[in-house]
Each structure stands twice: as C-alpha cells, then as structure tokens.
Amino acid sequence: MKGTGIRRLAVPSAVSLCVACVYFACVVVICRSALNERPQRVGSEQSVLEDEYLWKHTSRIDKEAENDTEPRWSTNVTLGRLPGWPTEFPSDLDAYRTRVMSSPWINATEKHQAEIAPWVWHHRGQADDLQSQIDSGSRQALTEMARLGIVPRASSLANAAFVVLIRNRELHAFLATMRQLEDRFNRRFHYPYVFLNDEPFTDEFMHAVAANTHSNVTFARIPHDHWSVPEFVNEEQAHRAREQMAARGVVYGGSLSYRHMCRFNSGFFYKHPVLQNVDWYWRVEPGVDFYCDLDYDPFAFMRDSGKKYSFVIALRELAETVPTLWDHTLQFMLERNITSNWMSYFVSRSGEYNLCHFWSNFEIASLGWLRSPEYAEYFTYLDHAQGFFMERWGDAPVHSLAAGMLLQRDEVHFFDDIGYRHDAFARCPALNSLAHTRCRCPDEPNFDTSPGSCLPRWKQLKEAEWTHRDTREALRLVRERRLFATGVEPPIAVERRRWYDFFGAF
Numbered sequence: 230m231k232g233t234g235i236r237r238l239a240v241p242s243a244v245s246l247c248v249a250c251v252y253f254a255c256v257v258v259i260c261r262s263a264l265n266e267r268p269q270r271v272g273s274e275q276s277v278l279e280d281e282y283l284w285k286h287t288s289r290i291d292k293e294a295e296n297d298t299e300p301r302w303s304t305n306v307t308l309g310r311l312p313g314w315p316t317e318f319p320s321d322l323d324a325y326r327t328r329v330m331s332s333p334w335i336n337a338t339e340k341h342q343a344e345i346a347p348w349v350w351h352h353r354g355q356a357d358d359l360q361s362q363i364d365s366g367s368r369q370a371l372t373e374m375a376r377l378g379i380v381p382r383a384s385s386l387a388n389a390a391f392v393v394l395i396r397n398r399e400l401h402a403f404l405a406t407m408r409q410l411e412d413r414f415n416r417r418f419h420y421p422y423v424f425l426n427d428e429p430f431t432d433e434f435m436h437a438v439a440a441n442t443h444s445n446v447t448f449a450r451i452p453h454d455h456w457s458v459p460e461f462v463n464e465e466q467a468h469r470a471r472e473q474m475a476a477r478g479v480v481y482g483g484s485l486s487y488r489h490m491c492r493f494n495s496g497f498f499y500k501h502p503v504l505q506n507v508d509w510y511w512r513v514e515p516g517v518d519f520y521c522d523l524d525y526d527p528f529a530f531m532r533d534s535g536k537k538y539s540f541v542i543a544l545r546e547l548a549e550t551v552p553t554l555w556d557h558t559l560q561f562m563l564e565r566n567i568t569s570n571w572m573s574y575f576v577s578r579s580g581e582y583n584l585c586h587f588w589s590n591f592e593i594a595s596l597g598w599l600r601s602p603e604y605a606e607y608f609t610y611l612d613h614a615q616g617f618f619m620e621r622w623g624d625a626p627v628h629s630l631a632a633g634m635l636l637q638r639d640e641v642h643f644f645d646d647i648g649y650r651h652d653a654f655a656r657c658p659a660l661n662s663l664a665h666t667r668c669r670c671p672d673e674p675n676f677d678t679s680p681g682s683c684l685p686r687w688k689q690l691k692e693a694e695w696t697h698r699d700t701r702e703a704l705r706l707v708r709e710r711r712l713f714a715t716g717v718e719p720p721i722a723v724e725r726r727r728w729y730d731f732f733g734a735f
Contacts, residue, residue, distance in 0.1 A: 306439045308350045311447065311503070318347045330453060341452035342502040348429045348450035349503065355379065356419035356443035379443050380417045387528035389509035391415075391422045392498065394490065397434045403515035407441055410513065414523040420511075421445035423503055427456045427489070447503055455497035456489045458618060467618040474621060479549045482621060492617040494589065494624035496608035499599040508532075511593045520648025520657055521668035527593055527644065537595040538632045539642040540587035541649045542656055542676060543683035548584060550621040555582030557614045558630050559704040561607060563697070571638040572695035574686065575630060580706030585683035586629035590651045593644070594628075603635050638692050643684070 310316045319325050326344055334340035356379050362370035363381060374381055391410070395403060421444050424430065430448045439446045458464055474482025481487040498504070509528045531539060555575075561567075577583040598604060608627070616622045632641055646664035648657040656677045657670035677684050 306352060306436045308352055308435055308439070308448075311349055311351045314342070314349060315346045322347050326453075337454070338500070338502055338505065341454070341500075344452050345450040345502065348448075350430070350435055350448045352435070352439040352446045354419065354421075354439075354442060354444040354446065357421075357445050360419070377443070379419075382418060384526070384529070386418060386420065387509050387526065387532050388507060389420055389511065389528040390504070390507050391420060391513050392504070392510045393422060393424045393513050393515075394426075394494065394498065395424055395515055396426060397428070397431045399515040400434050400437055404437065404441055406513065406515055406517050406519075407438070409519045411442055413519045413521065415442070415444060417524075418526055419444045420528070421447065423507075424448045425451055425498065425501060427451045449501065449503045451493065451497075451501070455493050455500070458485075459612065461613060462615050462618050467615075470619045474549070477549065479621065480547060482549075488617055488621060491622060491624045491627075492612070495617070495622075495627045496605075496612060499596045504596065508596055509593070510596055512589065512591060514590045514651065516651075517590065518648075518650040518655070520650070520655075520670045521646060521664065523647065524667070527647075531593060531595070531642065534642075535640060536642045537598045537636055537640045538587075538628070539593045539644055540589075541591050541644050541647050542588040542651070542654055543585060543643075543687055544588060544654070544676070544681055545584040545683060546586050546623065546626050550623060551582070551584075551616075551626055552620060553614075554611075554616055554620070554622050554626060554630070556704070556707055557611060557616065558582075558634070559700055559707065561610045562634060562700045563704060565606070566697050567634050567700070568697065569634055569695040570692045571690060572633045572699075573693050574690050575633055576703060579710060580703040581710070583683075584626075585686060586623075586626040587632070588651065588654070589623075589625040589628050591647075591649055592628065598636070601635070604631055607631050607634065638690070643687060 325347065329340065329344045332340075334343070355377060356374075359370045359374050359377075359379065360382055363374070371381065393403065422438070422442065424438065424447065426448075427450070429450055435446075435448050438448075458467065471483045471485065471488075499510075504510070509531065511528070527539070530536070562572075575582055575585055608631075611617070611622070611627065645662075646658055646667075648668045648670050649655070650671075654676045655671065655673050656675055657668055658664035676682055
C-alpha cells in the first residue's frame with residue numbers, strides 16, 4: 230500500500246512540474262516582447278550615464294562624429310537674411326568684397342556691413358516665434374511649446390547674446406558645449422547666439438548648430454579691417470618676433486592667426502555690425518564644459534546690480550607674452566591722470582605686473598562699457614604700441630587691466646555658482662555650498678585653490694585708492710629695474726628694444 234501510494238503521488242508531481250516550466254517560458258517571452266516595444270524612459274539611469282559620458286569625453290565623441298558620414302542635423306532648418314540687411318548680391322562675391330573695401334563710406338560700420346553682408350545668415354528659432362504668439366494671447370502656441378519641450382520665458386530678457394568666435398572645423402566640439410549650455414541654462418531663457426568667423430561658415434556648420442537650439446542664431450563673417458595687420462605695424466619685424474617666440478617655445482608664439490584673434494577680441498568684436506544693437510554678451514568657446522544648473526538669468530543680474538564685467542577663473546599670464554604690456558598701461562594711466570580703487574590687485578611689491586588676469590574665454594560683460602570712449606582710447610593706445618604683433622598680448626590681460634583702470638571694484642563680479650572647464654583648468658563651487666548641489670563636477674582638482682590661481686588675491690582684495698602718484702612711482706620702479714637689471718628681463722623684450730624705443734626717457 231505504501232509503495233502504491235508513492236507511485237500515485239509521483240505521477241501528478243511530474244506533470245505539475247512540466248506545466249510550470251511551460252508557463253514560465255511563456256511569461257519570459259511576453260516580458261521580452263513588452264520590453265522591446267516600450268519607449269525608452271527619459272531621465273533613466275542609463276540616460277544619465279550616457280549624458281555624463283558625453284560631457285566628460287567629448288574628444289572621443291568628436292572623433293566618432295567625424296567618421297560618421299550621415300548628417301546629424303535636421304534638414305528643416307531655414308536660413309535667411311537679417312531684417313534690414315541686403316539680400317541680393319553679384320555672382321562674384323570676392324570681387325564684390327574687394328570693391329566694397331576700396332570704396333568711400335560715411336562710416337566704418339556701414340562699410341563693414343556692406344562688406345560682410347553676403348556671408349551673414351540668420352535662423353529664427355521656434356522659441357522666439359512661439360513666444361511672440363503667446364505674448365499675443367495664443368493658447369495654441371503654448372500647447373505647441375509643451376509638445377516641443379520648450380520652456381516659456383517667465384520674465385523679459387536682457388538685450389544680450391552668446392558670442393562665439395569659431396572656425397568650421399570646431400563644429401563637433403561646440404555642439405557638445407552647446408548641449409550643456411542649453412540644458413544647464415538657455416532652455417529656460419532662449420538667448421540668441423551670434424557666431425563669428427574670419428572665413429565664410431559652411432552650410433554643414435550653420436544647419437547643425439541651428440538644429441541644436443530653439444533660439445535665434447546668426448552667422449557672420451568678420452570684416453577684413455578687424456582681422457589683418459594694420460598699416461602702422463612693420464610686418465617684417467613682426468614676422469621676426471614670431472620666429473623668435475616660436476624658437477623659445479612660447480605657446481602660440483609663432484602664430485599670426487592667434488594674434489589676430491587676441492587683437493579682435495581686445496578691440497573689435499563689439500564693433501561688429503551684427504552686435505550693434507546688443508547690450509550684453511556671454512563669450513562661449515568650443516570644447517568648454519558647464520557643470521552647474523543656472524535657475525536665474527546672469528545677464529539680468531549683471532544689468533540690475535550695476536555690474537559691467539564678470540569672470541569665473543583668475544590666473545597668471547605667461548610672462549613671455551606680455552613683457553611690456555604693464556609699462557604701456559602705466560604710461561597710459563600717467564598721461565590720462567587715471568585713478569582707480571583696486572588697481573593694486575595687479576601690482577607686485579616691486580611695482581611690476583603680477584600677471585594676474587581674468588580668463589576671458591568665459592566672460593559676461595557690458596558691451597556699452599567696451600564701446601565707451603575711455604576703453605576705445607586705451608585699446609587704440611595699445612594697438613599703436615604694436616604689442617599684439619611684436620609680442621603676443623592676449624585679450625584676457627587687456628580686458629582685465631582695462632577693468633582695473635576704468636571700472637569700480639563693485640562693478641566686477643565673480644560667478645562663484647558657475648562650474649566651468651577650459652582645457653586643463655576646471656573650477657566648481659565649494660563642496661559645502663548650496664550652489665554645489667546644482668552641479669555635477671568631475672573628480673578633478675579645483676583650480677580655485679591651486680597655487681596658480683589669482684582668486685584668493687581677488688577675495689582678499691580691499692579697495693584702496695590708486696592715485697596719479699602711485700602710477701608714476703610704479704613706472705619709475707619698473708624702468709629702474711630694467712635699466713639696472715636687464716639680465717633678468719625677458720630676452721624677447723630686450724630684442725624688441727633694438728627695433729624701436731618704448732620710453733622716451735631711456
């Protein structure tokens with residue numbers, strides 16, 4: 230009986246096991262099918278990891294994009310002309326440009342506008358178009374904004390733009406930067422972009438950029454006068470200076486195009502015809518990273534708080550590139566009797582330039598200040614001193630020293646809540662700060678606390694009157710030091726003194 234009972238129980242158990250296996254297999258098949266057909270979750274952990282990979286490893290992505298022959302932008306982008314600009318041009322554009330440059334004009338702005346007009350293109354973004362409809366009371370436009378994922382503006386914008394000096398070959402590096410800038414800030418504000426190039430932009434560049442933002446985008450060529458060696462510079466001597474700097478291994482020492490860029494950013498970009506109706510600018514460069522979300526408008530902050538210049542990184546310049554910039558700046562202050570309440574930030578105990586400056590690859594500033602007669606006079610003075618070509622003066626120390634001379638201490642702002650990287654220099658808000666909670670910073674040293682940073686000096690700076698007497702004394706110390714200790718002077722400056730005399734008192 231026991232044996233029979235066991236056999237009767239064993240048969241049903243085997244059947245049950247087979248049924249269970251078949252049932253489980255069916256469940257697996259159904260689940261796999263459902264998973265394959267479901268849409269990808271936005272904001273999933275995988276998406277976050279992919280996004281993190283994108284902004285930390287842009288160089289690899291750029292190489293992959295260069296090998297991809299398929300276009301990555303929308304073909305629906307429409308490019309047109311700026312309102313009020315010429316729309317018809319002859320077939321031979323090079324001859325047209327030459328004729329414009331050789332013709333007489335009432336002023337430089339009209340000449341430059343006519344010269345570059347064939348290479349100026351504009352794309353009106355959906356955000357601007359739909360926002361105009363919403364302001365007119367259209368509920369349908371609001372629905373369309375929601376469908377496209379465009380955030381309506383909560384307040385009126387400042388009269389501002391992103392300004393990008395860029396070459397066509399830097400497209401993929403900039404698209405990675407643009408994605409961060411849009412996600413971190415501009416998707417909520419829709420500020421326009423202005424792209425400038427000394428060569429015509431390609432269709433590929435313009436369509437790709439315009440397809441990656443809902444904001445207005447303008448592409449423009451740089452006038453020849455803004456990107457050329459001026460007549461008062463001896464080109465043979467300038468060429469010799471570049472060769473000397475290159476032989477000594479100075480970064481970009483042998484590059485003429487780099488000098489054009491520095492001179493353009495120092496004294497011409499704010500004169501560009503497409504920027505004449507803009508009051509504020511945010512300079513953006515390809516390949517930089519933005520680490521923090523901005524839930525407020527820095528343009529409006531600058532405007533409403535009386536600020537005129539801002540920065541995120543302060544560091545020291547290469548001494549070999551600016552051997553006489555400080556001398557000329559002091560001479561300019563002496564001749565114009567300029568005083569300041571924080572010029573001491575740039576001065577060492579010996580009266581020399583301590584090389585501190587605000588890195589201008591990121592700056593948010595007032596175009597009105599750069600267009601002021603005082604700044605124009607300072608740039609013209611430096612330009613005729615020929616240091617942009619005989620040496621390698623950068624726009625960063627030029628902007629910084631100009632701010633020290635012409636602005637009050639409280640008109641310059643440090644954006645502590647903006648995380649940023651350019652090349653190997655990265656900074657983020659302090660770990661214990663509220664701003665850091667809105668950031669995704671890399672596990673790298675913070676340049677703010679590195680020995681090469683001038684930020685501690687800025688934070689410790691106290692307003693102190695810099696008088697005409699201080700300028701004269703600093704200039705005297707500099708000249709005496711160079712007269713009696715020329716052995717420690719940069720060889721580039723010694724060689725340059727053989728070409729022409731800097732100081733009439735020598």
